[in-house]
Amino acid sequence: MTAPADITSRTPADSAVTLAHIMSEHDTNLYGTVHGGVVMKLIDDAAAAAAGRHAGVPAVTVSVEEMTFLAPVRAGDLLTVRAQVDHAGRTSMDVTVAVTAERWNLTGPVTRAATAHLVFVAVDADGQPHRVPALHPATPADRRRQARARRHRRTTETRS
Numbered sequence: 627m628t629a630p631a632d633i634t635s636r637t638p639a640d641s642a643v644t645l646a647h648i649m650s651e652h653d654t655n656l657y658g659t660v661h662g663g664v665v666m667k668l669i670d671d672a673a674a675a676a677a678g679r680h681a682g683v684p685a686v687t688v689s690v691e692e693m694t695f696l697a698p699v700r701a702g703d704l705l706t707v708r709a710q711v712d713h714a715g716r717t718s719m720d721v722t723v724a725v726t727a728e729r730w731n732l733t734g735p736v737t738r739a740a741t742a743h744l745v746f747v748a749v750d751a752d753g754q755p756h757r758v759p760a761l762h763p764a765t766p767a768d769r770r771r772q773a774r775a776r777r778h779r780r781t782t783e784t785r786s
């Protein structure tokens with residue numbers, strides 16, 4: 627279980643992913659707002675891409691630590707999903723995702739629609755955990771986010 631030879635560390639920006647998607651009526655529930663599950667799928671996709679970029683190998687979702695819906699999303703909204711790795715362990719990565727929505731005419735304010743925190747594990751061709759490069763925070767905000775993810779890890783490890 628070794629990290630890719632040419633990659634020993636990465637910053638959060640190196641692996642950050644932004645995914646944009648226009649919601650359609652097919653995504654809505656009976657109330658006319660977008661299904662939470664549709665938003666969760668986009669979150670998982672963006673987070674998996676960020677984790678895979680950091681790891682240099684595919685990464686699978688192992689845990690959804692936090693998933694908060696802050697405002698309804700509607701058909702026609704432009705959803706922007708931003709994911710970045712905030713903490714890297716030996717084979718696992720904490721990924722934070724922020725989701726914003728813009729109304730269809732794109733003239734209104736950008737609304738924070740959801741936030742999420744997921745844990746991914748890098749896997750080899752046999753689906754076994756694979757070592758990931760270290761994460762090197764490059765900015766004060768990166769350091770704060772890494773510290774928060776570490777604190778969260780310690781809290782959940784104490785609980786289990």
Ligand SMILES: CC(C)(COP(=O)(O)OP(=O)(O)OC[C@H]1O[C@@H](n2cnc3c(N)ncnc32)[C@H](O)[C@@H]1OP(=O)(O)O)[C@@H](O)C(=O)NCCC(=O)NCCS
Nearest residue numbers: 686687688689714715716717718719745747749753754755
């Ligand atoms: C991910 C998987 C390969 C991990 O296998 P495992 O035998 O649990 O691996 P380990 O116990 O060695 O743990 C590997 C890492 O995952 C972390 N981990 C395992 N379970 C975790 C959990 N519930 N929450 C957070 N981290 C977890 C461990 O802390 C460890 O981190 P580290 O290497 O950075 O220290 C395995 O659980 C799996 O295949 N799960 C299914 C993944 C999947 O299909 N996801 C899609 C769901 S639709």
